[in-house]
Amino acid sequence: MIFRQLFDSVSGTYTYLLASRRGGEALIVDPVLEKVERYIQLVRELDLKLIKAVDTHLHADHITGLGALRDRTHCVTVMGEKSQVDVVSMRLSEGDKLTIEGIALDVLYTPGHTDDSYSFLMRDRVFTGDTLLIRGTGRTDFQNGDARAQYDSIFNKLLRLPEETMVFPAHDYKGETVSTIGEEKRFNPRLQVKSVDEYADLMSMLNLPNPKMMDVAVPANMRVGLAQEEIARRGWALSAVEAMALEGKPDVALVDLRERSERERHGVIPGSLHAPYCDLAVNVHAGGMLHELARSTGKRIVFYCAFGERSAMAVQAAQDAGLSSACHIQGGIDAWKRAHGPLLQ
Ligand SMILES: [Fe+2]
Numbered sequence: 001m002i003f004r005q006l007f008d009s010v011s012g013t014y015t016y017l018l019a020s021r022r023g024g025e026a027l028i029v030d031p032v033l034e035k036v037e038r039y040i041q042l043v044r045e046l047d048l049k050l051i052k053a054v055d056t057h058l059h060a061d062h063i064t065g066l067g068a069l070r071d072r073t074h075c076v077t078v079m080g081e082k083s084q085v086d087v088v089s090m091r092l093s094e095g096d097k098l099t100i101e102g103i104a105l106d107v108l109y110t111p112g113h114t115d116d117s118y119s120f121l122m123r124d125r126v127f128t129g130d131t132l133l134i135r136g137t138g139r140t141d142f143q144n145g146d147a148r149a150q151y152d153s154i155f156n157k158l159l160r161l162p163e164e165t166m167v168f169p170a171h172d173y174k175g176e177t178v179s180t181i182g183e184e185k186r187f188n189p190r191l192q193v194k195s196v197d198e199y200a201d202l203m204s205m206l207n208l209p210n211p212k213m214m215d216v217a218v219p220a221n222m223r224v225g226l227a228q229e230e231i232a233r234r235g236w237a238l239s240a241v242e243a244m245a246l247e248g249k250p251d252v253a254l255v256d257l258r259e260r261s262e263r264e265r266h267g268v269i270p271g272s273l274h275a276p277y278c279d280l281a282v283n284v285h286a287g288g289m290l291h292e293l294a295r296s297t298g299k300r301i302v303f304y305c306a307f308g309e310r311s312a313m314a315v316q317a318a319q320d321a322g323l324s325s326a327c328h329i330q331g332g333i334d335a336w337k338r339a340h341g342p343l344l345q
Contacts, residue, residue, distance in 0.1 A: 020102025087225025112150020
C-alpha cells in the first residue's frame with residue numbers, strides 16, 4: 001500500500017494520500033489549497049491517478065483543496081451528508097464505504113468538533129479529523145460544535161476500535177504524527193474524565209481564540225462547488241424538469257455516473273444506463289461504450305449523477321471526445337427528486 005502523511009505548517013494540517021499500488025487509484029484526505037501543486041506533483045511521481053478527495057469536516061483554519069483538485073484532476077469531491085458545503089460530487093453517511101481501487105474506508109459519523117465531522121476507518125488505521133487528536137480533542141465552541149456529542153463520538157465509537165488501531169488526525173501543533181487508540185485511551189488528558197458532564201465542563205473552560213483564518217476559510221469552504229453555470233451557458237445542461245420530458249424518448253440515452261451504493265440508496269431514473277464516473281475516460285473515447293452508443297444509434301447522451309458535479313465534468317469530457325450532443329441534468333438526482341421525477345428504488 002502507498003500511504004503518505006503530508007503537512008501544512010501554516011495551519012498545522014495533516015493531509016493523507018492513499019493508494020493500493022503504484023499505477024493505481026488514489027484518495028486524498030483533507031487537502032489544503034496552498035499545497036495542491038505539491039499533491040499533484042506527488043501523485044504524478046508515484047504514478048497514481050487521483051480519484052477522490054475528501055474532507056473530514058468543514059475546516060475553519062485553512063481553505064480546502066477539494067475544489068482546486070477537482071478542477072485540476074477531475075477527481076470526485078466527497079464530504080459527509082451533514083456538511084453545509086454547497087456542492088460536492090458525493091456525500092457519505094455512517095455505514096457507507098468510501099472506496100477506491102483496492103481500498104475501502106468505513107465511514108463513521110463522529111460529530112462534536114463540528115456537526116459535520118466524520119472519521120474514516122481503514123482496517124489498522126483511522127483518520128479522525130479534528131474529533132480525536134493526539135493527546136487532545138478538537139475544540140467544540142463553534143460551527144455547531146457540541147462537547148457532549150464529541151464525548152459520545154470518542155467514547156462510544158472511536159475508543160471502541162481495537163487498541164492497536166493507529167490514529168491519524170487532521171492536525172497537530174507539536175509535531176506528533178501518529179498515535180493509537182490504546183495510547184489515547186490511557187494518556188490523552190482530555191479523555192481521563194469519568195462522565196460526559198465532566199468532559200463538557202472541561203471543554204467549556206478552554207477559552208481558545210478563534211483560528212486566524214476562520215473568517216476567510218469557513219465561507220470559502222462552504223462554496224467548493226464546480227461552476228455548473230459554465231456548462232449551462234454552453235447549452236449543455238438540462239433542468240430536471242426538461243430532462244423529465246425526455247425520459248423514455250428513443251433518441252435519448254440517460255447515463256448514471258454514480259457508484260452502485262449511491263444508486264441503491266437514492267434510486268435510479270427509470271430506463272437509464274449505468275456507467276460509473278471512474279470509467280468515464282474509457283467510455284467516452286473512440287471505441288468506448290458511450291462513444292459507440294452515441295455514434296451508432298445517434299442517441300443524445302444525457303449524463304446525471306448525485307449533484308451535477310461529476311456529470312458536468314463528464315459533459316466536458318464527452319464534448320472534448322467529439323460527442324457534441326452530450327449534456328447533463330443540472331443538480332443531478334438531488335434536483336430530480338426535488339422536481340418529483342420518477343425513481344426506481
Ligand atoms: Fe476543524
